[in-house]
Amino acid sequence: MRIDEVETFTAGGALYVRLTTDTGVQGIGESTCFGWPVAVEEVVRSFRSYLVGADPFDAEAHWLHLYRTLCFRGMVVVGAISAIDQALWDIRGRPFEVPVWQLLGGRSRRAVRAMKVIRGDSAAAVADAAAGAMAAGYTAAKVILYGHEHHTMRHAARLADLVERFTAIRDTVGWDLDVGIELHRNMAPGDAVQLCEEIAPLRPYFVEDPIPPDSVLAFGEVGARVRVPLAAGERNTTIWEFREYACQPGVSYLRPDVGVAGGITHVRKICALAEAHHQGILPHAVPSGPVATAAHVHLGIAVPNWEAQEHVEQDGGPASDLVKAVVPLVDGWLYPPDAPGLGVELDEEGLARTPVRAIGVGAPLREDGSVAIR
Structure with missing residues (x-):
């Protein structure tokens, strides 16, 4: 079996990428670099000459060839x-069913x-x-x-509002809902x-990305x-970067994203790295599309330290237009497909109807006009 089309x-x-082999077997994947998907597309196209004719089962070798060139x-x-x-992993599962x-x-x-x-612009809204x-x-x-409105608040007022919002959540749901920040x-x-x-007395499940990465x-x-x-890692891409976070004090959870942290081959290594440090995995999965979610x-089904997966309902939303069926969500749980490979198929008509989302460039500002995040 050889890759015939990219x-x-x-x-x-x-x-989204679709690889087709000379036997007709296809596999799909998704990059979640949501700010610049067109730039990612150009990189994939540059890889085409290497991929065409290659054995799709050699995922590890292909990863290193593409990264180390x-x-x-x-x-x-x-x-x-x-x-x-x-x-490549999607293709691998299909011949073996x-x-x-x-x-x-x-x-x-x-x-x-x-x-x-969840989100909201007030204590009542988030509660x-x-x-x-x-x-x-x-x-x-x-x-x-943390919302954009906090950038223009005075220090004490900002902290007071953030604490008030989380307090309102705890007052509303009690201790029966694990709530990360x-x-x-x-x-x-x-x-x-x-x-x-x-906020420590309010027992947050975790505090994610408190400072820039x-x-x-x-x-x-x-x-x-x-x-x-603390949880960290949604803007990181390789085991070498995650290794540095895993070794830092206070880091309890790593947050790799299968769409930017090296796919399945690399993310499972990141999970093993975290396991060796008694750290859990809370993958960055929003705003993932339906393929990366799958x-x-x-x-998550196979990895022992996969704790929870952030999610926004996809069935009936924009994501459901891109594939023939999304991974089912039932009472707050995501159930794995039993179909071969990833178990999802692209909907070309839906893809054609969905334009690339424009991302506006511009960081939040303080009242003096300077960039707020430093």
């Missing part, structure tokens, strides 16, 4: 490799716990959203706690430490000073 489709914030790093390059790698999770070692669990992503998630059957939720890389180390200390050492300095579990679920 096709690309841009839709929404994703770049020039040793360029970053989400655009590894996003392209990630989509190709998912497609087994799902990818079987190829990864079989079940560690029956279903993957979905973590509802209502948390209550809605709980009523829908979710046992875990992640709140986008997303700070979206918006705070300086000192501010993040102060906030973590104030530029410095692993700075993240470790925050981790050494707080008492809450790839995450296959990994």
Whole structure:
């Protein structure tokens, strides 16, 4: 079996890849580099001359060939490799008529716990959203706690509002919903430490990305000073980057994204790295499309330290136009496909109807006009 054709489709914030072999077997994958999917498409096209004629079963060798040719790093390059790698695993399962999770070692669990992503611009709004998630059957939720409005608040007022929002959630749902906090890389180390200390009694499931991802050492300095579990990694792309986070104090969860962190081949290595450090996996899965979601679920079924997977319902939404069927969500749990490979198929008509989503460029500003995130 040899790869005979490499096709690309841009839709929404994703770049989808479809590989077809000379025997007619096809595999699909998704890059989740949602800011620049067209750039990812060009990288995939540059890989075409290498891929055509190659054995699709040699995923590990192909990963290294594509990554080490020039040793360029970053989400655009590894996003392209990630989509190709998912497609190779999809192909691998089809001749054997087994799902990818079987190829990864079989079940560690029956279903993957979905973590509802919620947001709101006030304490009442986030509390209502948390209550809605709980009523829908979710046992875990992640709140986008830090909003653009916080950048123009005074220091004390900002912290007070953030604490008020999380307090409102706890007052509404009690202790029966695991609630993680997303700070979206918006705070300086000192501010993040102060906030973590104030919310610690409210028992957050985790605090994610309290500071920008530029410095692993700075993240470790925050981790050494707080008492809450920290989560990091959604903007990271390789085991070498994740290894540095895994070794930092306070990091309890790693957050690889199968669409930018090297596909299935690489993410399962990141999971093993975390397991060796007694860390859990909370994959970055929003705003993933339906193919990356499926790839995450296959990994989550097989990986023992896969804790929960952030999720926004896809059935009936834009994602359901891109494939013939999405991974089912039932009472807050994602169930793995039993069909061969990834178990999802692209819908070309739906892809053609879905334009590339434009991403506006511009960081949030302070009241003096300077960039707020430093």
